Amino acid sequence: MAKLGLGYEKFHACPKGCMLFWDDNVDKETCTICGTSRWKTMEDMPEDGIGLQKKKAMNILRWFPIKSRLQRLFMSSKTSDLMKWHHFERVQDGKLRHPADALAWKDFDKKYPEFANDPRNVRLALASDGFNPYRTMNVAYSIWPVFLIPYNLPPWYVMKQPNFILSLIIPGPKGPGNKIDVYMQPLIKELEELWDVGVKTYDASMKENFYLKAAVLSTISDFPGYANLSGWSTKGEYACPLCAFDKSSRWLDHGQKWCYMGHRRYLHKNHCSRKDTQSFDGYEELRDPPIPPSGVICLNQLDCVEFLVDNAEKSPWKRKSIFFKLPYWKNLLLRHNLDVMHIEKNVCDNIVGTLLGQVGKSKDNMKARLDLEKWGIREELHPKKNPRSNNIYLPKACYEMTRGEKDLFLELPKSIKPPDEYSSNISRCVQLKDRKLTGMKSYDCHMLMQEYLPITLRGTLPDHVSMILIDLCDFFKRICLKDLSEDDLKFLESRAAITLCKMEQVFPPSFFTVMVHLVIHLVREVRLGGPMTFWWMYPIERDLSTLKSYVNNKAYPEGSIAEGYLARESLTFCSRYLSGVRDLIFQTSKER
Known part of the structure; x- marks a missing residue:
């Protein structure tokens, strides 16, 4: 199978x-930067009792060359016909159903017409995330696979697991963090060759x-992975990479964290x-919406920075991403995509935790009320002193639920029985005695926000609060549709700004974490990249679960994953190839 390109290098x-x-440093014995040896020593004791010293590498990167894997398509x-679907069979009626319908793809074709002239040239998305191979939280271990996803395929094939191409397995036990570029070098070099020269390939459909x-x-990637891949820190004052230096964050003195409000700047000027x-927040808003920085602007900000930066100046830039070595990278309209899956989950956690007043998850507490008092807004929510006992208490907010309202709110998710394969059993997350929701996974939050929450809110909160949250749920449901027009996007863009502004009038500033703020940028992501179903992490997470199942030797997790993936890849290739042979035999016999 190795002769077919079904193999990997270490x-x-x-x-x-x-x-x-590797490359020029392949013969080095120690790291040229930190001086650490590449080897660890282990004793092998044979039956004769003579101790032998055997060299074994401390850290091994597994690289799966992608040229042969693209050729096999x-x-x-x-599959060769399917790889040209985006050009010959895609319906072009102005609606977004595929990344080829979006602005980023069309802009790329205009800037690089020679690449676009041949529809067989492959457009890829790169996905990466870390996972624990041991299926337990007691062992801290993080392996980072890097996938490539060909977007030439039809919408119903793109995000299917057999079409994912595993390119790298970055070893644990710790995640690569900002040093992920070191491990990406073989892949980036191969991508440069595929752009400049290409690889000679046989097209079976055109012979x-x-x-x-x-x-x-x-x-x-998820939002922390966004920081690893882009080089922009997604924490602190400049956590939003699209607002960048034109940020709207404010420091909460009592909460001791940054909040991300200021969504009035996305309203029209006369609002x-x-x-x-x-x-x-106590100020008039006269600013225009921020303009996300282009690749050229990012390069100008980075200037001569090549790798990790001394953070003495507290710059949000941590390094110059290795992706800028690709000649076209600085000209892309959408270099890194926001993941709606994790955004929706974090927004759901904030809402549920605050409504139910869950300890540790609620964004409304004494510190939040003190921040309101310092800002001089919403006096009705400021901490009050009881004249009888001199104890300080917090006045009831409009989004707080009584015990009876909490019981009514939790009644539906506790009693619901979804059909098989529709969603997981969310009732397992409901704890009626403690009046809280715990242990919700990403898809549980997805279903709660888009299907169940608009129903459970009825009769449990004042109308003006429940309508705001229902509007937010409806926004998430619409933004995840597989068929959108420009009119739909304009409506959603306006609705997102109005809904977030209404939420600022109801919820405390501590509620507005950076993940809540990122909701305002989701419409831009769809307009540039296409429907969210091509960019969210659900298919990636499912593939990570499959890779995790390949670990049959806990002392050798990366190797087990590599061998398991090769077995799956071999079966996929053989089934596709034999299917093509079968069709050819049938066609030949029919002609005879």
Whole structure:
């Protein structure tokens, strides 16, 4: 099977992630940056009792070359035709159903017409995330696979597991963090070659050879992974990479954290809320919406920065991303994509925790009320002193529920019985005695926000509060549709701004974490990249679960995953190839 390109290569890496022992450094014995040896020593005691010393690498990166894997997509006439679907069979009526309908793809074709002239050239998305291979929280271990997803395929094939191409397995036990670029070097070098030269490939459907080229249009990751891949820190004052230095964050002195409000700047200039100081943060809002920085602007900000930066100036830039080595990267409209899955989960956790007053999850507490008092807004929520006992108490907020309202709120998710394969059993997360929801996974939050929450809110909160949250749930449901027009996007863009501004009038500033703020940027992501179903993490998480199931040797997790993936890849290739042979035999016999 190795002759078909179904194999991988091993590269030794510095245990601290400083460098790879490959290319010009393949013969080095120690890291040229930190001086750590690449080897660990272990004793092998044979039966004769003579002790032998055997060298073994401290850290091993497994690289799966992608050239041969892209070539195999064209070995079968069936998959070869599917790889040209975006050009010959896609319906072009102005609606967004595929990444090829979005602005980023169209802009790329205009800037690089030679690449776009051949529909067989592959557009890729790069996805990465970490997972614990041991299926337990007691062992801290993080392996980071890197996938490539070909977007040439039809919408019903793109995000299917057999079409994911595993490119790297970055070893644990710790995540690569900002040093992920060190491990990405073999992949980036191969991507440069696929852009500049290409690779000679046989097209089974057209029965001819051609030079296949490929380009990465964007990355898919959760928000911490966004920081690793882009080099921009997603924590602190400048946590939003799209607002960048034109941020709207404010420091909460009592809460001791940053809040991300200021969504009035996304309203039209004459909106009455822009001058309403008392209902919001005490200031008029006269600013225009921020303009996300382009790749060229990012390069100018980075200047001569090549790797980890001394954070003495507290810059949000941690390094210059290795993706900028790709000649086209600075010209892409959407280099890194926000993941709606984790955004929706965090928003859901904030809402449920605050409504139910769950300890540790509620965003309304004494510190939050003291921040309101310091800002001089919403006096009715400021801490009050009981004249009889001199104890300080918190006045009831409009979003707080009584015990009876909490019981009514939890009644539906506790009693619901969804059909098989529709969703997980969310009733397992409901604890009626303690009146709280715990242990919800991402898809549980997805179903709660889009299906159950609008129903459970009826009769449990004042109408003006429940309508705001129902509008937010409806926004998430619409933004995840597989078929959207420009009119739909304009409506959702306006609705997101109005809904978030209404939430600022109701909830305390501590509620507005950066994940809540990122909701305002989701419409832009769809307009540039296409429907959310092509960019969210659900398919990636499912594939990680499959990789996790390959671990049959806990002392050798990365190797077990690599061998298990190769077995799956071999079966996928053989089934596709034999399917093409079967169709060819049937066609030949029919002609005879």
